Structures are given as C-alpha cells and as structure tokens.
Amino acid sequence: MQPRDDAGRDDPDGARGGRGPARRDDPGLLVGDLDEDALIARFLPLLPTAPTTLTGPGDDAAVLAAPDRRVVATTDMLVEGRDFRRDWSSGMDVGWKAAAQNLADVAAMGACPTALLVALGLPRDVRVGWVLDLARGLAAACEGTGAAVVGGDLSSASEVVLSVTALGDLGGVAPVLRSGARPGDRVAVAGRIGFSAAGLALLEAGLTGAGLDPHAAALVEAHRRPRPALAAGPAAARAGASALMDVSDGLLRDAGRIARASGVVLDLHGTTGALALWQDDLLARCGSLSGFCGAEDARRWVLTGGEDHALLACFPPEAALPVGFDVIGEVRAGAEAGVLVDSSPVHDLGQGWDHFAR
Amino acid sequence: MQPRDDAGRDDPDGARGGRGPARRDDPGLLVGDLDEDALIARFLPLLPTAPTTLTGPGDDAAVLAAPDRRVVATTDMLVEGRDFRRDWSSGMDVGWKAAAQNLADVAAMGACPTALLVALGLPRDVRVGWVLDLARGLAAACEGTGAAVVGGDLSSASEVVLSVTALGDLGGVAPVLRSGARPGDRVAVAGRIGFSAAGLALLEAGLTGAGLDPHAAALVEAHRRPRPALAAGPAAARAGASALMDVSDGLLRDAGRIARASGVVLDLHGTTGALALWQDDLLARCGSLSGFCGAEDARRWVLTGGEDHALLACFPPEAALPVGFDVIGEVRAGAEAGVLVDSSPVHDLGQGWDHFAR
Structure with a gap:
C-alpha cells in the first residue's frame, strides 16, 4: 500500500497546520x-x-x-x-x-x-x-x-x-454493440492509445516534477486526466458503425472483445497509420529521458496500454468515417475470432489489465 | 476490523480444504x-x-x-x-x-x-x-x-x-419529494421500524445461532435481509402523498429531513398506534432473552434504528391511505422545523446513523 500522505499535486490546500482542533475553514481539516x-x-x-x-x-x-x-x-x-x-x-x-x-x-x-x-x-x-x-x-x-x-x-x-x-x-439512434463487426469493415479509432500507459511508466520511474520536458509531461497528464473523444461515439452511431467500444484495458485485449463478440478477426496495421504514428510520437516525447524507453516500450504501450479511453469502432464499407476517426485495420473472416497485427498473432506482449492477475 | 474469516451463516460452500492449487470447482476457491x-x-x-x-x-x-x-x-x-x-x-x-x-x-x-x-x-x-x-x-x-x-x-x-x-x-406519476409535507397532513409508515436495529443488537450481543427463539431470530433476519414495502411507494404517489422517503437512518433523523425540507413539524404518536405496537412487539420478541432489552431499548430502536427501509409518507387530509400504511403522527406548522414525539422534543436519544461520527 502507498503511504497515507495525500499531498496533492495541484491541490490548493496545504498540509495540515496546527495540532489543535480543526476549524471549519482549516485547510488541514480531515x-x-x-x-x-x-x-x-x-x-x-x-x-x-x-x-x-x-x-x-x-x-x-x-x-x-x-x-x-x-x-x-x-x-x-x-x-x-x-x-x-x-x-x-x-x-x-x-x-x-x-x-x-x-x-x-x-x-x-x-x-x-x-x-x-x-x-x-x-x-x-x-x-x-x-x-x-x-x-x-x-x-x-x-x-x-x-x-x-x-x-x-x-x-x-x-x-x-x-x-x-x-x-x-441515445437520441434516437440504435445502440452500437461490440457484436456487429463484419468481414470487410474498417477498424478505426478516435483518440490516441498508449499515452496513459507511457505517463504511468514515467510516474513509476519517478520521472515527474517541474524539470520534466513538456512533451513528456503531457504523457503524465494523459494518465491523470484522460480526455475521451465523447462526441465521436454518437457520431459513429449516426454514421452506421457496426461495433463500438472504448479502449480501457488495452487495444489488443479490447479489440479481442469485439472480435470474439462478433465472431471475426480484427487485423490491425502495426507499422503504418495511426499505431505507427503514436509509437513514433511516444518515442519522441521520451527522447529527452535518456534510456527511459525504446521502440519495444512504445509498441507495448500502444498495443496493450489501458486507460486512454479512445473509442474503437468498426465501420461497414459504405459508411463515411466521422471526423476524428483514423483507420487502424480491417475486419476479416477467420476460423478463430481474435486480433492480428499485420496479419500475424502477437505472442510477445501481455494481455492488458486484469484486476485479479498476480 | 473484523477477522477475514468469511464463514457464511447459510453459505452452501464449506471452508477451503487442501493447501494445493485450487481447482475450478474447489469450494475453497478464492x-x-x-x-x-x-x-x-x-x-x-x-x-x-x-x-x-x-x-x-x-x-x-x-x-x-x-x-x-x-x-x-x-x-x-x-x-x-x-x-x-x-x-x-x-x-x-x-x-x-x-x-x-x-x-x-x-x-x-x-x-x-x-x-x-x-x-x-x-x-x-x-x-x-x-x-x-x-x-x-x-x-x-x-x-x-x-x-x-x-x-x-x-x-x-x-x-x-x-x-x-x-x-x-415513474409510470406517469409525479415524483414524491421530501419537501411537500403541509400542516394538516397525516404522517404514515408502510413497514416496520426498529426491527433491524434490534437484530443488530442481538448480533452484537452474540445472541444468535440455532438455540435462538424464532421470534428473536426474525429480528436478526430483519437486519440481514430487510424487506421494504416497495409497492407502497408507487401506491403512495398515486394516492397523492405530499412527501415520501425511506427510513434508512432512523425515524427521528429521517422524519427530521422531511420536516426541514418541507418547513414543518412532524409530531409523532409515541405511545399509541404503530410506534407503540412495534415497541411492544420488540419487547415480546426479546422476552425469552433474560435481561437483554427493556422498554427504553425498544423505544430507542423504534425511534432511531436504521436500515428497516420502511416508507415514511405524508398524506393530505383528502387522500385515502393506501393499503399497508399506518398513521403514526400529524404534520403541524411550527416556528422551527423538526420532529416531536407526543408534541415534545426528544433529547434523550441519539440522532441515528452517521458514517463519520466518532
């Protein structure tokens, strides 16, 4: 367990002052x-x-x-x-x-x-x-x-x-479930993935505080205050998205949930498009932190990092992609439902967040 | 804190058996x-x-x-x-x-x-x-x-x-708030109050188990599994109740909330009607437990005992009381909003449950 010290980062109240009985306006009031x-x-x-x-x-x-x-x-x-x-x-x-x-x-x-x-x-x-x-x-x-x-x-x-x-x-639209993805759909994301995980890694390494490069500090901010693209959800529904969810437990794990619910394969583009751009962005942001992260870390954050709450959607071929969504893969038929990256299974990364995992 | 032993009263699973790895159907699976x-x-x-x-x-x-x-x-x-x-x-x-x-x-x-x-x-x-x-x-x-x-x-x-x-x-009715009680209304309750508190007192005294008189055991059951009169809520709304709430923190405290929200006095009948009957019932149920409770305990349970989740309502004079409600007092005008019992303030009892009270 962490210490009970609750000194907040940007908390307007200071530490508890005197040891006497607390008054109603005492900043150290408990x-x-x-x-x-x-x-x-x-x-x-x-x-x-x-x-x-x-x-x-x-x-x-x-x-x-x-x-x-x-x-x-x-x-x-x-x-x-x-x-x-x-x-x-x-x-x-x-x-x-x-x-x-x-x-x-x-x-x-x-x-x-x-x-x-x-x-x-x-x-x-x-x-x-x-x-x-x-x-x-x-x-x-x-x-x-x-x-x-x-x-x-x-x-x-x-x-x-x-x-x-x-x-x-719902404002008159049908709810978009995880189970509607069909072969031929495009897989798309509104928001970014991996930034919260990178910020958490910075916190875990103690690489925070006033001296931190602003590009790296933005990662910590992404971990502390995720900004999901909320308007993209109703926009996806109106555009006819076939499946929709938010990425809270990591892209591979959550894309796998759409794949299994829909009985399809989600084949993600790992080396082109948004996933590659995010990896490059993460590497660049950590560039000033000598030895802190390499390409494998950036890849792991993008593919398994949770808590960015980006919206992951599948769109049928005829649907126009709403503003804010980037294509990151395709839906394919397959004997076994699941997720591929560049048409191959991913074996070298964990499965994302599990509350009870040892 | 209580021990981590979680041997449930009526739990179908036994204690954890062997020390080896748990199987999926192991009753001691954690x-x-x-x-x-x-x-x-x-x-x-x-x-x-x-x-x-x-x-x-x-x-x-x-x-x-x-x-x-x-x-x-x-x-x-x-x-x-x-x-x-x-x-x-x-x-x-x-x-x-x-x-x-x-x-x-x-x-x-x-x-x-x-x-x-x-x-x-x-x-x-x-x-x-x-x-x-x-x-x-x-x-x-x-x-x-x-x-x-x-x-x-x-x-x-x-x-x-x-x-x-x-x-x-709501099925078409207006929600019944705490703020609508008016002088001249009757105060009524659907359900009983004090039974959960009496059951808790039995648990605290260790007076449970197979040898317990069934009338007393019913009090423990009332604490463990409260049975709010759910249908009485919509019935009260349809009958035109002026105020409605459930008694979760004790009758005096919760009636006080209606009184303050409505700017009125709720004057409860402490020695006649339902409150007196519940006190007698509680005393009778504890009769086989020598020295366990007296009239003062029963009065305290009825007036301040929480967690029975009875429904407390006020009804205008013209409203017909729905089945299940018993009149327990009247709403009066008063210089200071609050609760009286038999037209007198109650000073000798606590204020009911507070999560942070020392």
Missing part, C-alpha cells in the same frame, strides 16, 4: 472532523449541473429526463492503490478520471451522457480539501458534455473507493 | 485464484433479469427501457466492517441488503424499480462461493420487483465494497 451532512453540504455545490436533471441530489433518488425512452447505464469503481495513488494523482485528477472513464462507456454505446451518480468511500484521515477537489475534478470532466452529478453516497472506508455510474441518452 | 473474466463468467448467470433490459451486461454499458421519459436514479455504497460483517452476514445477505436498500430509494420517489448496476471491490482472499452467493442475494431481493442487474464492475480492494445504483420508472 473527513473525520466533519459529520456526514457537513461534508455533503460542502461537496454538493461543487458538482456539475445540467438541464436534463429534474430532481437533483438531496432526495431519496434523482429524477432525470430520458427523452429517448431508453437509458444507457454503466458503472466503474476506482480503488486507491489499484486504480490511482493519492501521491501520484490529486483529488482533481481522481474525480476527473472517474468521470471520464464512465462518460467514455456511455459514448461507446453511441449515446450522449446525461448524468453521473457518485458513491465515495473515504478514510477518516483524508483531507476535506482533497475530497472537494475530487468534486471539482468531476465537474471539470463533465464540462461541455451535458452530464450532471445527480446523486451519490458517502461512506467511511479504509481506503478511498470511488464508484461512478453514468447514464446517457 | 477470488485471487481466478482472473477477472473467469469470475465475471461465473457471476453473470446468477443475476436477475427483466424484460425492461434491452442490452444487458457484457457491453460498454447497458440499455434499458424508460417508458416514462424520466428515469429515477440512486446509489448506495456498502463497506465491509461498516455496513456489514462477513462473519455476521452471508454473501446472500449482503447482496440482498444492497439491493433492497437501493430498491427502497426508488420506491421512495414513487417509482417502480427497473434496474440495478453493481460495482464490487473484492480482496483476493474472499471465497468465490461468497461472491456467487452475493449474486444470488441480489437476485432474491429483486424477485418480483421488476428489477434486473444490467451492469457492473469488478475491482480488487482491501475490504469488500459493494456499490449499487438503482434505476426506476
């Missing part, structure tokens, strides 16, 4: 110094709002508009020490990331996000400032997306646990 | 012995289904019907050691309780539940059998309610954390 209602009263005003919210936080449940008569719903849990570290990510980063990855799941069905619900488990020794920054991070990630935080729950826990549910509206 | 996909593959088939689910678990998000064009949404987090103990509650109990309390929040808006999303944080040393029992508990609590589990997330964590989001449909 969660355990407030009762539940007082903490909620500080947290609520920072949360994002939206006109689709008919009844917001504060009652037994929220009520929100679902004009399409269908609602898209997804949930993700982030656990301290597994999905984030308080010494590597500020409250703002963690709130941002939790919102972004759930919003990406809504977009990956072809829907527009409308609402988040946020359940938060907190140790008593977390600074109240860190928790309020988390609310600010949720708000920043929701800005311009149409999503509000409409409800939540606070609980005590021995590690920070953040469970976000996102809801969305 | 979460850490399986990868994430394998655990999900065992968990999913046990979850409840419903015809409102258009796209169920397995894609980036679920899609469900929202015929009313509005969706009710609520979330609650249960944390091991705070909200349940694995040595006091089986996986079945924990799944049941998590579902029931979220379903009650949907009912407390006047809506019918349609869906649950379940995020689950698990230590590697939890038995797979316990986790599968949790799925069975979710299914049992959803039976007959119309709710399905449509999505979820599995994560590793250092304690069991279960975060459930419930969605519901």
Whole structure:
C-alpha cells in the first residue's frame, strides 16, 4: 500500500497546520472532523449541473429526463492503490478520471451522457480539501458534455473507493454493440492509445516534477486526466458503425472483445497509420529521458496500454468515417475470432489489465 | 476490523480444504485464484433479469427501457466492517441488503424499480462461493420487483465494497419529494421500524445461532435481509402523498429531513398506534432473552434504528391511505422545523446513523 500522505499535486490546500482542533475553514481539516451532512453540504455545490436533471441530489433518488425512452447505464469503481495513488494523482485528477472513464462507456454505446451518480468511500484521515477537489475534478470532466452529478453516497472506508455510474441518452439512434463487426469493415479509432500507459511508466520511474520536458509531461497528464473523444461515439452511431467500444484495458485485449463478440478477426496495421504514428510520437516525447524507453516500450504501450479511453469502432464499407476517426485495420473472416497485427498473432506482449492477475 | 474469516451463516460452500492449487470447482476457491473474466463468467448467470433490459451486461454499458421519459436514479455504497460483517452476514445477505436498500430509494420517489448496476471491490482472499452467493442475494431481493442487474464492475480492494445504483420508472406519476409535507397532513409508515436495529443488537450481543427463539431470530433476519414495502411507494404517489422517503437512518433523523425540507413539524404518536405496537412487539420478541432489552431499548430502536427501509409518507387530509400504511403522527406548522414525539422534543436519544461520527 502507498503511504497515507495525500499531498496533492495541484491541490490548493496545504498540509495540515496546527495540532489543535480543526476549524471549519482549516485547510488541514480531515473527513473525520466533519459529520456526514457537513461534508455533503460542502461537496454538493461543487458538482456539475445540467438541464436534463429534474430532481437533483438531496432526495431519496434523482429524477432525470430520458427523452429517448431508453437509458444507457454503466458503472466503474476506482480503488486507491489499484486504480490511482493519492501521491501520484490529486483529488482533481481522481474525480476527473472517474468521470471520464464512465462518460467514455456511455459514448461507446453511441449515446450522449446525461448524468453521473457518485458513491465515495473515504478514510477518516483524508483531507476535506482533497475530497472537494475530487468534486471539482468531476465537474471539470463533465464540462461541455451535458452530464450532471445527480446523486451519490458517502461512506467511511479504509481506503478511498470511488464508484461512478453514468447514464446517457441515445437520441434516437440504435445502440452500437461490440457484436456487429463484419468481414470487410474498417477498424478505426478516435483518440490516441498508449499515452496513459507511457505517463504511468514515467510516474513509476519517478520521472515527474517541474524539470520534466513538456512533451513528456503531457504523457503524465494523459494518465491523470484522460480526455475521451465523447462526441465521436454518437457520431459513429449516426454514421452506421457496426461495433463500438472504448479502449480501457488495452487495444489488443479490447479489440479481442469485439472480435470474439462478433465472431471475426480484427487485423490491425502495426507499422503504418495511426499505431505507427503514436509509437513514433511516444518515442519522441521520451527522447529527452535518456534510456527511459525504446521502440519495444512504445509498441507495448500502444498495443496493450489501458486507460486512454479512445473509442474503437468498426465501420461497414459504405459508411463515411466521422471526423476524428483514423483507420487502424480491417475486419476479416477467420476460423478463430481474435486480433492480428499485420496479419500475424502477437505472442510477445501481455494481455492488458486484469484486476485479479498476480 | 473484523477477522477475514468469511464463514457464511447459510453459505452452501464449506471452508477451503487442501493447501494445493485450487481447482475450478474447489469450494475453497478464492477470488485471487481466478482472473477477472473467469469470475465475471461465473457471476453473470446468477443475476436477475427483466424484460425492461434491452442490452444487458457484457457491453460498454447497458440499455434499458424508460417508458416514462424520466428515469429515477440512486446509489448506495456498502463497506465491509461498516455496513456489514462477513462473519455476521452471508454473501446472500449482503447482496440482498444492497439491493433492497437501493430498491427502497426508488420506491421512495414513487417509482417502480427497473434496474440495478453493481460495482464490487473484492480482496483476493474472499471465497468465490461468497461472491456467487452475493449474486444470488441480489437476485432474491429483486424477485418480483421488476428489477434486473444490467451492469457492473469488478475491482480488487482491501475490504469488500459493494456499490449499487438503482434505476426506476415513474409510470406517469409525479415524483414524491421530501419537501411537500403541509400542516394538516397525516404522517404514515408502510413497514416496520426498529426491527433491524434490534437484530443488530442481538448480533452484537452474540445472541444468535440455532438455540435462538424464532421470534428473536426474525429480528436478526430483519437486519440481514430487510424487506421494504416497495409497492407502497408507487401506491403512495398515486394516492397523492405530499412527501415520501425511506427510513434508512432512523425515524427521528429521517422524519427530521422531511420536516426541514418541507418547513414543518412532524409530531409523532409515541405511545399509541404503530410506534407503540412495534415497541411492544420488540419487547415480546426479546422476552425469552433474560435481561437483554427493556422498554427504553425498544423505544430507542423504534425511534432511531436504521436500515428497516420502511416508507415514511405524508398524506393530505383528502387522500385515502393506501393499503399497508399506518398513521403514526400529524404534520403541524411550527416556528422551527423538526420532529416531536407526543408534541415534545426528544433529547434523550441519539440522532441515528452517521458514517463519520466518532
């Protein structure tokens, strides 16, 4: 486990000052110094709002508009020490990331996000400032997306646990599942892959801080605050995408999920197009960090790195690719569903993120 | 913290047998012995289904019907050691309780539940059998309610954390908030209050097991598997209830929330009607447990005991009370919003459950 020190990177509050009883405006005020209602009263005003919210936080449940008569719903849990570290990510980063990855799941069905619900488990020794920054991070990630935080729950826990549910509206389009890819489709991506993994590697190597080259620092930022191309989801649905998902566990692993759900082979272009460009970009960004990474690292990050939340889609031959999507491969028939890179199986890389893997 | 021993009360699986590598059908199989996909593959088939689910678990998000064009949404987090103990509650109990309390929040808006999303944080040393029992508990609590589990997330964590989001449909009625109570309304409850708290007290005193009087054992059952009167929520909405909520943190505390949100006084009948009957019932059930509880305990359980998830409503004079509701007081005007019992403030009891209270 990481230390309980929660000094945030860009946290406006300083470390806890005196040892006396904390006042309400003490920057070192801890969660355990407030009762539940007082903490909620500080947290609520920072949360994002939206006109689709008919009844917001504060009652037994929220009520929100679902004009399409269908609602898209997804949930993700982030656990301290597994999905984030308080010494590597500020409250703002963690709130941002939790919102972004759930919003990406809504977009990956072809829907527009409308609402988040946020359940938060907190140790008593977390600074109240860190928790309020988390609310600010949720708000920043929701800005311009149409999503509000409409409800939540606070609980005590021995590690920070953040469970976000996102809801969305399909606006009249059919949801785009993972199972519709057909031989002859193009495989395309909106967003970049491997940048979050490279940023995590920089954090793990301790290569962060003020002296870091801005090109490399952008990788750390990509890890802390992923920016999924949310508008690309509904655009893909309207364009007639046959399959769609967000890449959260690595390209090979997630492309494999489309392949198996659709009973096809996804053959990716490893040495041309976007995948090759991203590898070159990653190498260039790490160029100032002597010996930090080589071509094999860049290839591994692009093919297996998770948490960029790029949107991976398949488009039938007749569909016009929406703006923002780059072709990275083709869908083929095959005796065994799976993923190829340059028409060959990939054996030398791991399978991406697994929560329970040893 | 409680011990990591997770011997469930009514768990069909025994303790872990040999020390060798676990087989897939080993009753002592632990979460850490399986990868994430394998655990999900065992968990999913046990979850409840419903015809409102258009796209169920397995894609980036679920899609469900929202015929009313509005969706009710609520979330609650249960944390091991705070909200349940694995040595006091089986996986079945924990799944049941998590579902029931979220379903009650949907009912407390006047809506019918349609869906649950379940995020689950698990230590590697939890038995797979316990986790599968949790799925069975979710299914049992959803039976007959119309709710399905449509999505979820599995994560590793250092304690069991279960975060459930419930969605519901209003079926054309206006949501019933906490803020609509008016002087002259009757205060009524569907369900019983204090039984869960009495059951918890029995567990805390170690008064459980095969020798326990069945009347007392029913209290433990009320704590482990609350049975909110879900149908009473939509019935109250259709009958014109002015305010509605579920009692999760104790009658005084939750009635106080209606009082403050509505700017009124809720004056409860402490010595006649349902509250008095419940106190007598609790005393009678504990009668065989010499010295275990007195009239003051029963009064405290009824007035401050949480987690029964009874529905607390206010009804205007002209509304006919739906079947299942018992009048327990009146709404009055008052200079200060709050709760009275027999027209007097209550000073000798705590304020109910607070997650961060010392």
